[in-house]
Each structure stands twice: as C-alpha cells, then as structure tokens.
Amino acid sequence: MNIYVSNLSFNVRDEDLQEYFAEYGEVTSAKVILDKFTNKSRGFAFVEMPEEEAAKKAIQELDGASVDGRTIGVAVARPKEERPNNNRGGGGGFQKRNNYSNSRY
Secondary structure, X not given: OEEEEEOOOOXXXXXXXXXXXXXXXXXXEEEEEEXXXXXXXXXXXXXXXXXXXHHHHHHHHHOOOEEOXXXXXXXXXXXXXXXXXXXOOOOOOOOOOOOOOOOOO
C-alpha cells in the first residue's frame, strides 16, 4: 500500500520515516520529496508497505502523531492525477489586464 505523509518537519529524512513505519511492519520504500531546485524537503513523503493490514494500522496510529514537533497527516496515497498539457511554451511578459490600459476615458 502506498501511504502519503504530510506536514513533515524539514528535518525528517528517508531513514527517519523508515524507522517510524517499520514499527508496524515491513517498509519497502520511504521517500521524503525534495524540491528539485533547492534539494530541500517539501514537507511531505510517500511510504510503501506491502502488507495492507500493517499499512492500515500505521495510518491509523500515526495520523495526527507529533513528529519532530509537528503534527503529521498520514493517509492512503491517491493516484497521481493527470494534468492537462497546456503546452503554452515559455516566457511571457507582463501584460496589463484592465479596461484603462493605454486609453483615456
């Protein structure tokens, strides 16, 4: 089962998550999501547990728990939603969007 963990302290690492969830059963993966530009935590993570009953118990007991001074949220992860490909291209500048631009009333 894939589990979503939210509101994580920026100090929590993959290994920490692995430890928290291992108390409930086997953990096949624990990954804190990092910002691709700064390489710092984005404050959420995904944990995979192969045994559904163990995963459900972990979700039930860890949701609302305090970890590193923050109350975390733990839930079943939803599948990633497809985003429309707007293919807008790059760049763009500032464009005034009011009725008075470049006109006198």
